[in-house]
Amino acid sequence: MTTITKKPVDPTAHLSAADVEAIGVRLDAIRQEVLDARGESDARYIRRLVKTQRNLELGSRAVLLGSALPPLWLLGTVGLSVAKILENMEIGHNVMHGQWDWMRDPKIHSTTWEWDNASTAEGWKHSHNQIHHTYTNIVGKDNDLGYGIMRVDEEQKWIPFYLLQPLWNFVNACFFEYGIAAYDLELGKNLSIPKEKRSETFKANAKKTLAKIRKQATKDYVVNPALALPFGAALPTLAANFTANLVRNVWSHSVIMCGHFPEGVETFEKKSIPDDETRGQWYVRQMLGSANISGSRFMHLMTGNLSHQIEHHLFPDLPSNRYAEVAPQVKALFDEYGLNYHSAPLPAQVYSAWHKVVRLSLPNDWLATTTPKNLPQQLKVLWAMSTKGPRVRRAAQARLTQQRRRLAQAA
């Protein structure tokens, strides 16, 4: 992947400025249609979902009291995992987006909601709603692109450190909630500042996050296991809670990777975004910078409707239960203007995203020029690029690029 402006063929080249603005007007109209229709049935949907989720969580925790018996452990763990996923994705993420603020119910409102996650609602809302949704897929501005530790684009210079990025990505998936908390705090950047020079805001936020993590951990790893102690199920309950958190983390990481990371999703150069980006231009950037997951209604629910990532990025404040309804209209608009509506089933998108992580962990064109036959030779090149200085790296890189070009010409 290359930022859109450096691609040989810009996928938006055929759009005139008037087209872009027309797209904006059409999308605004779709949004207004939903705003006009939004009402009692939507309110019923979210209230019922919140209630169902809470019942499922409490029920699962009750079942886990008997988790000394393996079938009950399995049942409770599955239930708790699903409950945590629903709480984070379809409920928490969307409530904190303000999708339900129009109901004016203080109990389901972006300003009052707190979620079952290591990061605080406050911190997450800032980094997610303000940074990620505004600067979607702008390399260097949108930290969601790689969460600051990964190489997500060919244009980012390769260094040997990135060889480990598939491992980082896996670790990040398993402990995703802590990854997000760290990212909300801009922990990497802040920790590199000498302790006495760190901002007061950072210190205050770090304190809040630590308090949140402590409360979350106390719940899952102390109080609930302790409650199961009289039933001889303290350890199984602890294991179940750990598993449910792990499942939730890996699942939400996968869904989020699918949203912006699969091959074919565009990224943007910071300097290519005009300061006075119009609503139409912003819409087009959101259209090209997101990917959908196709699947069943249950799958959509479990992804918090982030399977409709394109619709979500176009209309982040519309109630999530309406994305499925507007998706066909949005897709028709993509088709009409010859834009790529990126949608594929979950396994395909997960594979694609992971493939990209692996490809970019290696020097540009290394994977493309490697065949089973030349593997030993390629590994030697990689070894040299990883262990020797920048000059060797540059030379080897030039050779790889040349090889790749020849391959392309031959084909």
Place this chain on the structure above:
Amino acid sequence: MTSVAVTRGAVPTGTLRRTVADRLRQVADAALTPLDLDDVLDHVHPLRRGGSDLVGRVVSVTPETEQSATILIKPGRGWSGHVPGQYLRVGVDVDGVRLWRTYSLTHGPRADRCISITVKAIDGGVVSNHLVHRTRPGTMLQLAQADGDFVLPDPLPAKLLLVTAGSGITPVIGMLRNLFSRAEIPDLDIVLIHSALAQAEVIFGAEIRDYAARGLIRLEELHTDTHGLLDVDTLTERVPDLAERPTYACGPAGLLDALEVHHEARGLTLHTERFRPVVLAEAGEGGTVTFSDGSTLEADGATPLLDVAEGAGRLMPSGCRMGICMGCVLPMTDGAVRDLRNGALTVAVPGETGRGGVPIQTCISAAAGDCHLDH
């Protein structure tokens, strides 16, 4: 047992029970974080004592006239009672949006602990039409505690004049019902002058006529279609001993304003209850409203800031919505607002008006230029 325990120097059982309950609650909260026990119990038993919000369940909806209905509500255990004549704020979900309105309580305290409001569906009234025509038993309503000082004094005066018009009868019927449902009906001389559009429009018509027939009150029932509007200058003819009667009046602003002038000129005692703020001021230019979190809203010069902010999905403190209870007050640190009742401007200048800003009532204040609210 308690006294024995105390003499031994142990904690009294009441305190002990409370300590245990507090501890259990702490454990429950720790097991449920980021929720707490109340969040969970609210789903199971929203009407319990100590619920996080005061709510009520609609028991019945009884039509009074074609356009009005009495809604009987079982309030949560946290309801702390009321005095007849008081009002309460009701939060109703209409098309999924929670809207708050104020209604008079139309019963005195009842044996079954239920409370009632009587609502007249007004033209274009989103909430009133919803309550009268589309609310079914079982619906949950958000409630606030009763409020208001439109109540009969204690001890009761020997003579009273009640002047009501339209749905202005609602706080007064609460007073009358409370008086006349007592085992021993107090010996009072009450005159009720009630004006309504037409005979069929008289809310509680049968009931007040029955009180009159039983000699509990003297009733003058006027119908605008045949008698015209109540002319306050005829009061002295209708009620010769007017001066001996403290007057309680509730109805449209025009009637209340006229009564105020009339009574003030004669030095008579008058208590009024207004349902809607008097909007007098010429609307002016609006402006941009900014909030502490950096968000902004465009407000015109004729709409209360409370309505503008709520319309944009913001949570705002609110109360009576007519400029009385101060439940909606927020500090304005910069800018100007216009009081929609009298057009008075309130201006806040940073550095001049104190660090905390000027408290303004958002329910009756419209933007008069850009302003900043600390909220």
